[in-house]
Amino acid sequence: MIKSDMAMTSMTALTGPDPAPSPHVVIVGGGFGGLEVARGLAGQRVRVTIVDRHNFHTFLPLLYQVATAMLEPAEVAYPIRTVFGKADNVRFRHGQVRHVDHERQVVVLGDDTEIAYDHLVIATGATAAFFGIPGASQHAIPLYSLADARRLRNRLLSSLEHADAVADTAPLGLNFVIVGGGPTGVETSGALSELIKTVIKRDGLRLDPTRVRIILVDMAPRLLTPFPEKASAYALKELERMGVEVEFGRSVVEVEEHAIRFADGERLRVAAVIWAAGVTATGTLATDVQADAGPGGRVRVSPSLQILDRPHEWAVGDAAAIPNPDGGYYPQLAPVAMQSGRHVAAQIVRQGEGKPPLPFKFHNKGIMATIGRHAAVATLPKGPTVKGTLGWIAWLGLHLWYLVGFRNKLRVMINWTWRYFDWPSGPRLIVADAETAD
Structure with missing residues (x-):
């Protein structure tokens, strides 16, 4: 075990020898916010350790x-190690933090290893919010990890293959329900529609397309509520053109293994329930860090993003309840996570220089969502809403820009280009271990 009575310890076992003592910054989480903190501290007179249970960053x-x-x-x-391969002062530690001892300034990992810190950054992100709906966490599939994505791909393709196998004896109707009309729900609905049409046409499945229903439900009166109403109307029109049924004002009361129940009493048999109804920090390390958690289990922070009453502990991204000067809190979005990560890095440097921390200012650069090929919406702050092909191109370019790693940028660009001209191609593989992957 690695222990220290003082936070300013050498940490040789984890980070290697240091030519001179320097503050140790422990970042818990390798998502958008955590990576930006580490990037901002790379090359500075601090030692940085990123701790994450996955050794990779997921876009x-x-x-x-x-x-x-x-x-x-x-x-x-x-x-993550590759991201910081050239940063001598940044190290990665594979593991999961289960507890923070604030008095001793150490984080405790699942194997009881203790890592001392001078600054702690909570960047643990969020998980799917199931709102206590019976069966939702057991049977619905969210999209917040690679394991979730592989599990959903398995479920979708297996359902289609099963329908093909029994086509001659017991033709099946397949219902796929997406819960949540935000960007994730809209984008998944459109992509699922294109996948099903591709599989039936290209792979020769004996399945009547009219017997496959994609149903997007939301309690809200419109899609993409953070967007202007005309963007919501465009998204609705495009999804309906693609064959997606959109139902507003519907709430889910139970999810079963092969069915979903709504508040109006309807019970619908389903091949899959895709959960895109929101996120929460409840159940993450955030709840261990602060007993009096903020909305959605998030850590309450000051305007400078310091955890309340702890000047050397910080929270960023989805894990933080970041106060908005205009009222309320900033949304749990990637741009907020990235900008808050950069801000915390700058404030840690300022503290090292004896300067007081500055308040966080979020610069809204707009929001966007794609519905399908040649169909997307992009809204600029105090600017126009771009729709259709132009919005789609903007969406492609922005996501390529922020994708981590040149190799991934190149591979995704090549694949998108190839599939633009040969849309049916794609990795339609059912991987046996995807259902149980962590």
């Missing part, structure tokens, strides 16, 4: 393309 916005057989898992993931 969450493209998980739905893995689930719908458009991309391979390796194309949206990148080794």
Whole structure:
């Protein structure tokens, strides 16, 4: 075990010898926020250790393309060690933090290893919010990890193969229900529609397309509620053109293994329930860090993103309840996570220089969502809403820009280009261990 009575310890076992003592920054989580903190501290006079139970960073916005057989898992993931291969002061520790001892300033890993810190950054992200709905966490499939995406891809392709196998004796109707009309729900619905049409046409499945229903349900009165109404209307029109049934004002009361129940009493048999109804930090390390958690289990922070009453502990991204000067809190979105990560890195450097931390300012650069090929919406702050092909091209370019790793950028660009001219191609593989992968 690695223990220290003082936070300013050498940490030789994890980080190697240091020529001079320097503050140790422990970042818990290798998502968007955590990576930006580490990037901002690379080359600074601090030692950085990133702790994550996965040794790779996952580009969450493209998980739905893995689930719908458009991309391979390796194309949206990148080794964390490789990201910081040239940063001598940044190290990665594979493991899961189960507890934070604030008095001693150490994090405790699952194997009881203790890592001392001078600064702690909570960047643990969020998980799917099931709102206590019976059966939802057991039977619905969210999209917040590579394992989720592989599991959903398995379920979708297996359902189609089973329907083909019994086509002569007991023709099946397949119902796929997506819960949640935000960007994830909209993008997954559109991609699923294109996948099913591709599989039936290209792979010769004996399945009547009219017997396959894709149903997107949401309690809200419109899709993409953070977007302007005209963007929501465009998304609805495009999804309906693609054969997706969109139902507003519907709430789910139970999810069974092969069925879903709605508040109005309807029980519908389903091949899969895809959960895109929101996220929560409840159940993550955030709840261990602070007893009086903020909305959605998030860590309450000051305007400078310091955890309340702990000037050397910080929280970023989805794990943090970041106060918005205009009221409420900033949304749990990748741009907020990235900008908050950069901000915390800068404030840690400022503290090392004896300067007070500055408040976080989020610069809204717009939001976007894709519905299908040549169909996307992009809304700029105080600007126009771009729709159709132009919005789709903007969406492609932005996601390529933020994808981690040149290799992944190149592979995804090549695959998108190839599939643009040969749409049916794609990794339609049923992987046996995907249902149980972590």
